[in-house]
Amino acid sequence: MTGLTGLRAVVTGGASGIGLATARLLTAQGARVAVLDRDVSPVAEPLFAVEADVCEDASVRAAVTRVAEEFGGLDILVNNAGIGAIGTVEDNPDEQWHRVLDVNVLGIVRTSRAALPYLRRSAHAAVVNTCSIAATAGLPQRALYSASKGAVLSLTMAMAADHVREGVRVNCVNPGTADTPWVTRLLDTAEDPAAERAALNARQPTGRLVSADEVAAAIAYLASPAAASVTGTALAVDGGMQGLRLRPAASS
Numbered sequence: 001m002t003g004l005t006g007l008r009a010v011v012t013g014g015a016s017g018i019g020l021a022t023a024r025l026l027t028a029q030g031a032r033v034a035v036l037d038r039d040v041s042p043v044a045e046p047l048f049a050v051e052a053d054v055c056e057d058a059s060v061r062a063a064v065t066r067v068a069e070e071f072g073g074l075d076i077l078v079n080n081a082g083i084g085a086i087g088t089v090e091d092n093p094d095e096q097w098h099r100v101l102d103v104n105v106l107g108i109v110r111t112s113r114a115a116l117p118y119l120r121r122s123a124h125a126a127v128v129n130t131c132s133i134a135a136t137a138g139l140p141q142r143a144l145y146s147a148s149k150g151a152v153l154s155l156t157m158a159m160a161a162d163h164v165r166e167g168v169r170v171n172c173v174n175p176g177t178a179d180t181p182w183v184t185r186l187l188d189t190a191e192d193p194a195a196e197r198a199a200l201n202a203r204q205p206t207g208r209l210v211s212a213d214e215v216a217a218a219i220a221y222l223a224s225p226a227a228a229s230v231t232g233t234a235l236a237v238d239g240g241m242q243g244l245r246l247r248p249a250a251s252s
């Protein structure tokens with residue numbers, strides 16, 4: 001017996017990075033886990049792979065129904081699928097605003113409303129959204145991405161209020177910069193990837209990026225019955241970046 005034995009979970013964006021680390025950890029803790037992703041080619045058993053695009057309502061509903069039928073119900077929904085955007089408010093065209101908000105915000109709306117009928121029937125229902133430090137700190141060159149994650153934070157609180165009396169808890173994690181394929185792709189586009197990585201490390205009070213496994217551990221806690229009294233919260237997993245104000249290393 002482990003903490004999630006007998007529970008059934010869906011992880012969106014579970015084929016890479018934070019989502020894949022979460023799917024593996026939930027499995028290790030005893031849950032049956034389905035990965036919902038637009039590209040499930042990296043997903044291996046015992047994970048149950050379901051290809052779906054969170055931007056397509058019919059695809060999401062069909063995927064969630066298939067998982068619930070396969071598992072005989074659903075207890076945990078991890079809304080993790082997300083995409084990035086770089087630039088100030090002047091830089092991204094309207095189409096890109098629509099696209100990023102569609103994936104990062106409406107994606108959560110679509111999976112949540114498809115899953116709620118099943119979650120209401122669970123004795124341990126939990127939704128965990130992957131938000132970001134971009135929701136709570138002003139980061140340069142992240143206007144669109146931050147707006148999308150600010151919406152995720154507010155949606156998390158609103159959903160927590162709406163569903164608490166139905167026995168469905170809703171929380172989010174706010175990772176700092178995490179060492180995932182996403183960040184590797186970002187660094188690959190920098191003029192000097194090594195210098196860019198050093199700058200990102202230096203921005204963290206801990207001096208290093210957050211790992212996908214560390215974010216997964218926070219998600220697994222919020223999803224577990226151990227967090228039965230935790231709802232409507234945002235758990236920062238950011239190496240202290242949001243809350244700490246350090247003096248430069250030489251003068252500390």
Ligand code: NAD
Binds near residue numbers: 016036080
């Ligand atoms: P990643 O790119 O490694 O993984 C994202 C996954 O989401 C991919 O498997 C991708 O196929 C899937 N996905 C994207 N769009 C989709 C869609 N429309 N439908 C279904 N699946 C889709 O990224 P990651 O770094 O693991 O990021 C995961 C989440 O963590 C995102 O919500 C991101 O905003 C958030 N986050 C990441 C960081 C970071 O520094 N990496 C920091 C804070 C928050």
